[in-house]
Amino acid sequence: MASKNPHFRQLISDSTYTEIVSNQILKQVEAHQAAYPEQKIYMMGFGDTSQPLPATVVKALVDAASRLGHPETYTGYEDITGNPELRRAICLNYYQNKLGITLDPTEVFVSDGAQSVAVNLQELLAEDNIVALQNPAYPSFVEGTLLAGRTQYLNLHCHEQNNFVPEIPEQKVDLIYLCFPNNPTGAVATREQLKAFVDYARTNQALIIFDAVYSPFITTPNIPRSIYEIEGATECAIEIGSFSKMANFTGLRVGWCTVPHSLTINNTVPGELNQMWKIRHSIKFWGTANVAQQGAIAALSEEGQQECQEVVNYYLKNAQLLRAGLEAAGLKCFGGIDNPFIWLKAPQGMQSWQFFEKLMQETGIVGIPGCLFGSSGEGYLRLSTLIRREKIEEAVNSCSQ
Numbered sequence: 001m002a003s004k005n006p007h008f009r010q011l012i013s014d015s016t017y018t019e020i021v022s023n024q025i026l027k028q029v030e031a032h033q034a035a036y037p038e039q040k041i042y043m044m045g046f047g048d049t050s051q052p053l054p055a056t057v058v059k060a061l062v063d064a065a066s067r068l069g070h071p072e073t074y075t076g077y078e079d080i081t082g083n084p085e086l087r088r089a090i091c092l093n094y095y096q097n098k099l100g101i102t103l104d105p106t107e108v109f110v111s112d113g114a115q116s117v118a119v120n121l122q123e124l125l126a127e128d129n130i131v132a133l134q135n136p137a138y139p140s141f142v143e144g145t146l147l148a149g150r151t152q153y154l155n156l157h158c159h160e161q162n163n164f165v166p167e168i169p170e171q172k173v174d175l176i177y178l179c180f181p182n183n184p185t186g187a188v189a190t191r192e193q194l195k196a197f198v199d200y201a202r203t204n205q206a207l208i209i210f211d212a213v214y215s216p217f218i219t220t221p222n223i224p225r226s227i228y229e230i231e232g233a234t235e236c237a238i239e240i241g242s243f244s245k246m247a248n249f250t251g252l253r254v255g256w257c258t259v260p261h262s263l264t265i266n267n268t269v270p271g272e273l274n275q276m277w278k279i280r281h282s283i284k285f286w287g288t289a290n291v292a293q294q295g296a297i298a299a300l301s302e303e304g305q306q307e308c309q310e311v312v313n314y315y316l317k318n319a320q321l322l323r324a325g326l327e328a329a330g331l332k333c334f335g336g337i338d339n340p341f342i343w344l345k346a347p348q349g350m351q352s353w354q355f356f357e358k359l360m361q362e363t364g365i366v367g368i369p370g371c372l373f374g375s376s377g378e379g380y381l382r383l384s385t386l387i388r389r390e391k392i393e394e395a396v397n398s399c400s401q
Ligand code: PLP
Pocket: 047, 112, 113, 114, 115, 116, 118, 138, 179, 183, 211, 213, 241, 242, 243, 244, 250, 254, 255
């Protein structure tokens, strides 16, 4: 007799983030549009990209697809941990040349984006391990933790008083998710703040999963772009990266995680976690599409990186324009400087959902109520500026009316 996985129980009864977005947010938008067909709507809820792929990437994709169409150049399965050239490019062009961090390609695992990895990495840990999560947090960190049966997670609260960077846990935890630059708050962590977490993890033999998906958006000087800029981090942290936002790969799906050989936790020796993740790959994941990986290699070429920088600059300019417009309208904003998200404070102590409705009614701007990211997100709204510039400009105009 088959019986269902009990870990889904909580997710189904609480309803997932994706379901709330489609059932409540989209329905409210539809109802509003039906009632006020003249009003323009600016969808800033979703973190999807709007700009085309960089030209260098497009060329590499077309060439790679065409090679697959000829018997002489056809290739099938690749190295399951990722195309070796791509892993070398991530080490050299991303980590070494940009950040001065030395890693070995065997420490890098290419994936179909950051999403699956962020959740699946929990399989490295024992079932009874305690997880600490930022609150508010990117929803899959929370939902993935519940799906793994870890219902007793610790909240690391992020609020205005701590600039949305949490203090290290007061109690002993085994796994800490950190995401900087942060989705949803837009906050970045300083070197000292990250060092405190690295020191905590080393002292307590805890593991840090560091989501650095938005690190290419950092413009503030001296803000670390990788956890490995902190001494000792390769002994306690796995870092996740993605081509999704820096190169408009949300549809192509290429990301990576770095599992350093020197990483250890309680009952492991150096190299063991890297080997375990490789074993997991060979059982559950046989690699990212070869064509998409060629696109990622092109994105990390010299020309590709310049084009990616233009992509990032475009979204950052969006964020700057929107933030200025919202502030001119008297609203308090956080973020939007080192990442494409603006964390908008609801005025006059309003709740997230109330503010969601008010902003949509008055300006046509649709965000995500902050409470959907955790209890400490109550009273805020998250806006994504990964949309087209014209929309940002129109939305800014509608704020000033
Ligand atoms: N991590 C964070 C913080 C994100 O915001 C996102 C996407 O929005 C992801 C991971 C997933 O990215 P990917 O498209 O690489 O799966």
